[in-house]
Amino acid sequence: MNRKSKNLLVSLLLITLGFSCQKDVEHSSNEGPTIIPMDSIVTPNEEANYLNFSSDYIFDQDKLPTFDLILSQENLDYLDDNPAREEYVEGSLMFENEMISQVGIRYKGSIGAFVNCVSGNNWTNPSGHKKCTKLSMKVKINYQDKARKFYGLKKLQFHAMNLDPTQMRDRLGYWLFRKAGVPAPRSIHCRLNINGTYYGVFALVEQIDGRFSKYHFDEGDGNVYKEVWPIRSNGNANSNNIFISALETNEETADVSLMTEFAQDIHEANPDSLTNLVERWMIPEEIISYAVIDRLIKNDDGAFHWYCSGNSCNNHNYYWYEDAVNKRMHLIPWDLDNAFENISGQNPVTRIADDWGATRNSCNPFAFGGFSFPQRSAACDKLTKAWVQFDNLYDTKKQEFITSIFSAETIDRKLNEWSQQIYDATEEAYELYDDAISISKWEAEISRLKNDLEIMRNQ
Template structure:
């Protein structure tokens, strides 16, 4: 672990002892920030994600390193950068681009030419300094929101899950700067990792956290490949037993198995929000691989509570939700409560670019669909509370007022006029979103 001399001025003496030493750096990039505030390491992140202001983060690094990072964006490898928050240096941390098949891959052409005005980024605060934290977090995501013309959807959607008692990332907004030059407005999204678990499951920490592992396999290797936190202690026996219990049961017996391994009432609340926000790229979308015919879903995590052994579903990647126009890409896929006669049937989505299988044929959703009354009760609570027309439109207005100046100052985003039209369209779509939930 090394920290380069050009950046050491930004670190406290304690951080220097923690793990720097090393090689000669490239040309120095002086820090533009004030000395560190040690209190920022352990403050409550609820304060950071309060949504009362647009934050500012600065990244200071040699110009040639920034150029090299952009030239190898798809490698998703960290480089050293000073990170500053609201003018206060946080010290040296790891900085990289991030994304997936629908974001980073579409924005970086062969030869590493970047074709999008912005790329999402990730900061790892302890990449170069052991134990370094920011608001008790190890990592933080900055999402470019290139598919969200309102810049509001991700925050609104995560809020809805949490208001319905489902653990979900906290989020806010920030303007980013590299060496004093603006990158524009970004969403700040909490990382789902061990620190997330500690905050959202304070009474049941240190369990296994899995990224995009579904109870469909009885092979431990499947779960071992997908574990994301506390992998040293995990045996995956619980997930295997969960999958076996669903596989060998049907009807009410399958619901009984689900009751043993999950909080079914919480799952019903999860799916009520999922339906309301039209999360057509989440846990209930089972894509068919056109090469081998295998089926998989994505954009979720499962947390295994160590005391109860139950599994808690966590949503992820919601920037394209709450979008009636985008939902049209989902085609005529049956609702997750409905199982077609032919579960091998494939349904075209994204105007035929992809195909999916009916989620109602999945054992977990098959079991949950047996509790129609529980799902309807959750949906009623959502419609009367967080997803009420007045409540949601008030949130849209509040957040839009917060972002207006940052949108106007963003050289890579929509014009204020275009953005205002998008926000107005979202407001006018809210009654239609509520109407489509009546079934």
């Protein structure tokens, strides 16, 4: 950080922390977060880079950027008191000498993100104060001003990678999906400071929202849905209300008629018309490429893992984009922190029992894995069964990727490039924190990942 950056950061810290001469406020979980005083708000400069450059500047694969989050001590204590509360507090963001005040800041993550990182005893219902140095964070740029953007983005997501000893799963996984022609988030590594203290290397992952759809699709104004499958596990179409509740865009109009039509078509399709259904509603090469990459990286906590409770089964960690102009549905991968893990390891919760297209137990739920959690074969789902019928295309795409984007030469080069990029930052974090990964362990995990990928090339 240069002298100008340090001076700017110190100035804002003095404002937000209330100066060192003030007494510390003892935080109570009953107290709410504080609001930044009006005289502390930074007025945007119309010439600021973040107002004039696109998101490509942020997701530059050749840089390791540094982001600074600045919060009052009271607000930081409020977050640390119960990270799983996932409630925004007000703070500021500094990036490359430019300050943005009145942003929302909170911790984020699914159940797995908080395991062993909060003080509560029930890992299935995380609670309690923060224990780990790093936790994933979300910054809401438009917290106070709905129209405000940061390099064209409304949210920033910093993934802590606590479950990923390679520090590469997000970046490599999404890179592979995109190279295969699948719409997927952009991701880079970054350094994250909070109130002037370095917390470590994070993965900055693109938020899947309206900015995402406008960037990745020519007709980008359609609906984005989070974690809703067109049909239920019993084969019936989901209801309008279910689709509306899953909307991430266009909530005001909430027109889900196209998704409803898609769901009804799946429900009514007979076995002989399933391939026609896919050709009518999707781009076969795109969705089969999704399936190939998903299986090559063992994304076992994604759309093809059907977790069951009784006879009801559901999947998660995906989005849909609905192109209303061309009447096409696009499946988008999400949350890859458990990807790659089950190639040579055996996560007791996430591991999928079946190979692509296989079924067992007459499509009834069955216990599997170290914890014997019930799951159902993915190909028992009618839509997945339709994709499985493109077996020749699947085999063709798999061989194509193994000799190109998934080849040892290509992936090893990328992993070496990205490892060099974050080496010093990883070493610095290890010198500061007991729970940070050591260079020797990290390099061993990278080697293991390379070996695991070779296993997948030969399956």
